[in-house]
Each structure stands twice: as C-alpha cells, then as structure tokens.
Amino acid sequence: MKYGIILGLLTTAVGIANAQEKNLAINNLTQVKVNAATPVKSQGETGTCWAFSTTSLVESEALRKGIPALDISEMYTARNIYIEKAKNYVHRQGKAQFDEGGLGHDVIRAMANYGIVPESVYSGMLPGDTIHNHSKMVKEMKAYLDTLLAHTPISSDWETGFTAILDKYMGRPPANFQYNGKNYTPVTYAKDVVKFNPNDYVFLTSFTHHPFYQSFIVEVPDNFSNGAYFNVPLDELTGITNKALEKGYTVLWDADVSNKGFSYRSGFAVFPKDTSIKKDKLNASTVEAPYSQELRQQLYESLTTQDDHLMHITGIEKTPEGKIFYRVKNSWGNSGPFGGYWQASEAYFAINTITIIVPKAALDKGFEKKYNL
Template sequence: MCFSQHYEFETVIDLEATDVISQGKTGTCWSFSASSFLESEIMRISGKKIDLSEMYNVRHTYPKKAWNYVMRQGKTQFSEGGLAHDVINSIREFGLVPNDVYSGLKNENENHNHSELVSELNKVLDEYIADSKDYKTDWKEDIETILNNHLGENVSAFNYEGINYTPLSFLEFTNINPNDYISITSFNHVPYHSEFILNIPDNFSNGKFLNVPLDELVSITNTALKNGFSIELDCDVSEKTFSSKYGIAVIPENELESTEALKTIMKEKSITQELRQQEFENYNTTDDHLMHITGLLKDQNGVLFYKVKNSWGKNSERVGNDGYIYMSEAYFKLKTISIMVHKDPLNYILYKKTSWN
C-alpha cells in the first residue's frame, strides 16, 4: 500500500439523498440528519422527493425533554441535543410535515439560531424546579408559548400538492413505518445480541440499542449500503482528524501526523473492540454529532471510505467535499456511537439471535 499520496476517491455506492443544508446555530443535528435519512428512505420506498421539516420534530421533542428535566428535578441534562430515535418517536406520535409547511423560521429569518430559545426554556424550567410552589403560572404552558414564539404554532392540517393532510396522514402517505427502524451499537460491557439503554447524555428518552460485535456493526452498515439502504450515524467529531474543511475523517497510526493525514494517505490504526471500549469509557469518544451515511468510496489504494452527509452547509471555505465527510472505516469503527437502519438489511442470523423482531 502506498502512503503519503494525496487522496483520490472513486465512488463505489452513491445512494439518493436530498441537498446538503445547514442546521445553523442550533444543536439539532439529530433532527437534520434523521430527517435527511427519512428523506432518502422515502425516495427508496416510493420514489417521492420530499423536503421534510426538521423543526417540526424539534418542536415536538422539546416538551418531552422539558418534562424529563422537571420530573428529575434538574438532575439530568436539558439541552438542544438528541438522538435519531427521538425523531422516530416524534413521527410515530405526531407524524411528518413538509418543510414549507413548518420551517421553524419566523420574522423573515433565513437561518436557524436557537440561542435565545434555549435560554428562555432553561430559565422557565430552572425557576420552576427551584421553587415549584411559588411558580405563578403553568410551566408546561409557558414552554409551549416560548416554542410557539420562536418556532411557530403546531400544525394540525395542511395542503400538499392539492391534497389535504394531517401530519399523521402525511406520514402514512410517505409509506414510512416508524417501527421498521432499529438503533445498533457495539460495546463489550453488555452481552452481544441483546438490547440495552445506552447511558449517554443525549439519551434523555432512554432509547434502547441492539448491541453487536464491532465486526458485525461494520458488516451491517456495508450490507445495508450495498443493498440500497442509507444509514443514520451518531459519532464523535472532536478528533483533530475529523475535518469539515477537508471533508475527511481518519485515524492515523501516528497521532503526530494528524494534520498531514487530512491531506495525504497515512497508515491508520488497527481498531479493536477493546480500544473502542476504552475510548468510550475514558470519554474520548462521546456522542457529539449525528450525520447521514449515503454511500461508499475507495481511495487509490482500494481502502473503503463512507460518504457521510453533514448538516453544516456547503460552498464555504470551511466546508469541503460539498458538505460531505469522507470517513475511513477505522474512524467509523473507533468513533461511532451508534447507527440507525431499516430492519430489512439485517441478515436472518441476526434476527434469530435477538428478541426485538
């Protein structure tokens, strides 16, 4: 294998996806990535190209986060963060709407900025927790008012291409079944082929994950992509060798070569289950960011990379590869927290090993 060459990539698989957009100044990558994932699923299932509303999911998830925070008396995290299954939970209960029906942008704003929104929500919740008996109004109604002021009131009915829908009937129109999607991870502190609640800060809703060996996680991902199914990805992006500017994510064997590894091919670390676990337990791997895997590439040495759709915009000096990250298998193996995928690509043996099917 030849090293110290500039990257040259050849497309292996390129699944249909909607355009790269920006989540703006928000921590809602979980909704942007999962919405992109669902948009690709709709195209795969029905051929329809629909720009889904990311903020509709956010609007319905904040009250549930707030309830969790209040009932735990502030002894948990309340933030903008979330996970892919929060979008699945939202659409199961509240359905889907197109983005032009609910953009979450008010007062002619063109970009999302939730700094004031989060500050106002936190103020209400913390005041109520500090002295619930002296709180003069209904905190739940106050949360709804803040969300309405910043994102817009909820949608109960709308017209799409000349047909009237409710959000739930529109979900039915897309042929998306929320029960078809499963979150999968790989850690050795719980038995393989069992489900467990992954204890990470953004898992406020106590979502369950199927635990599989690392090689199986990679196999499931590659098999899904090769069969036309894209993948939702939760991973750590805090490494110096994750670069939006260069559009590259790698794990060089020599950490001193991290800057050079973004531009030229370097030998990567061999990633084991034990190293992955160690990095998770010492907090070097955290649930920083969610994105959408839409394909496979290979470099000039035949090494596979994942084509990962990000939500930090494109056509900027700080964003390479048109808003996509080309992620090596080594990076994926070490820094992935979890994936979410349709159940169909999972092989028969995996179905038989588990109790969730």
C-alpha cells in the same frame, strides 16, 4: 449534539457535484455505491444535528421506495422533542439534562407519536430569519423551567407558558395543512405521503460493558429519553453498515467528531497512526492505526470518544488498495471540499461510532433471526 455551525449554501448543485468528483479523483477514491439522498441542509446555530441527520435517513428511505423527493421539517420534530425534554426535566425535578441535543431514536419516536410535516408548512423560523438559532430560546426555556421548579406545587398548566416560548422563537405549527392539493394532519401526512413506519428501523451499537445480542440504554448525556440500542460485536456493526450501503440503503451515524482524525478543512475523517499530522493534511492516503473492540471500549471509558454529532452515511468509496471510506452527508450546509459531505474511513467509523440506525429491511435474514426482530 454539541456541534451547530453556521455554514451557508456556498455553491450551486452543479458546482457541488463537480467539486465532489474532482476531490474524489485527487484523493484516488472510487465511488462504489452512492445511494439516493436529498440536498444538504444547514442546522445553523443549533444542536439539532440529530433531527437533520435522522430526517435525511427517512427522506432517503422514501426515495428508495420510489416516493418523490420529500423535504421534511426537522424543526417540527425538534419542537416536539423540546416539549418532551421539558416534561422529563420537570418530572425529575431539574435533575436531568435540558439542552439542544438528542439521538436518532428521538426522531423516529417523535415521527411515530406526533407525525411529520413538510418544510414548506413549518420551517421553525420566523419571517426575516435566515438561519436556525436556538441559543436564546433554549436559555429562556431553561430559565422558565428552573423558575417553575423553585416554587412547588407547580401550576398544572405550566406547559402553556413553555410552548409560548417555542411559538415566540419558532412559530406555531399547523394542526392541518394542504399538500399537493390535499388536506393532511401531521399524522396522516406521515402515514399516507411519507409511508413512515417506526418499526422499519433498527437501533444498533457495540460496547463490551453490556452483553452482546441484548439491548441496553446507551449511557451518553443526550440520551435523555433512555433509548435502548441492540448491542453487537464491532465486526458485525461494520459489516451491517457495509452490506446495507451496498444493497442501496443508508445509515444514520452517531459519532465523535472532536478527535484528531476528523478534519473539517480536508473533508476526511481517519484514524491516523501518526497523530502529529496536521488535520488539513489528512486524506485517503493517510496511514491509519490498527483498531479493535478493546481499544474502542477503552476510548469510550476514558471519555475520549464522546457523543458529539449525528450524520447520514449515504454511500461507500474505496481506494485502489480496497480501503473503505463512507460517504457522509453532514448538516453544516454545502461547505467543505465535498459540498457538505465527508469521507470517513472504516477505521474512524469503528473507533468513533456511538450508535447507528439501519433500515430493518437492509439486514440479512440471518441477522434478523439472531436479533429476534
């Protein structure tokens, strides 16, 4: 995704919790359901929000199942996806996107294919690094691939040179490692410790240029691997999200955060009726415009709604009038008025969502039958 911001860990855990409660009270929001989540991290100067947010979803699912809190390496997944992107770029003879972005399904697929490692085993940073920063690495990798493609036939061992660049900037991941006194590979750690199963997750979206109740490849630039998402009407997409959260599950959220209603400073994302309101004035009381499936589609078709950023929805809050806000875990460090979290209204979600990932177990049985899952 496009958004990689350097935001350090600014407050202690107690300070963060107190700040969240204080700001919720000021904005007259009541926590309806707050589900378990691991601590907020920072993606630093990278476009790897897709890895951080989806990893957070998997960590929350482990917590929900009673597994002790995990700290999974986002960069092990990101590294494997960089290699997949390079292969795709070469096979398509440079006529494809090669960048830092990705989607949530890339993480689920990578965990299934390559396994999972703890952050303590592979951080993706070298000694002396204080933040993740892939800007130089991606430029070097892209230049390497373009040089390779300029002279055909290409060498059969080109991947060796490519992975050497990854090793140079991110370090080499281990083939096996010790964790809590036992030896694991990434695959056995995923299976035995995380209890990860890729079939536990459902990929959903809502657009009218494809039939409902069928899957289609979502047309956004970062979907380099042609991931398919099941298409449902908008009211079902929001309903699934609300019910999942109320049942104790969490939701991966891919959305636009560049539109006028998203405010970093206030910590709110709303769909304001008055678009002249300054962003730092947006809050839970902001009057919102009506939304619809048709308007959502129009904004997507006009490229107003784009595939900007992936985050992790962990709970629901409500105003005294019953207006729904989602508690959204971000990956920009413990910053902002809610300690690294956002409050996104249901209206903002409805208009600006690109895709979501929901644990399959969160779906009602009727939904499972309708989706033929």
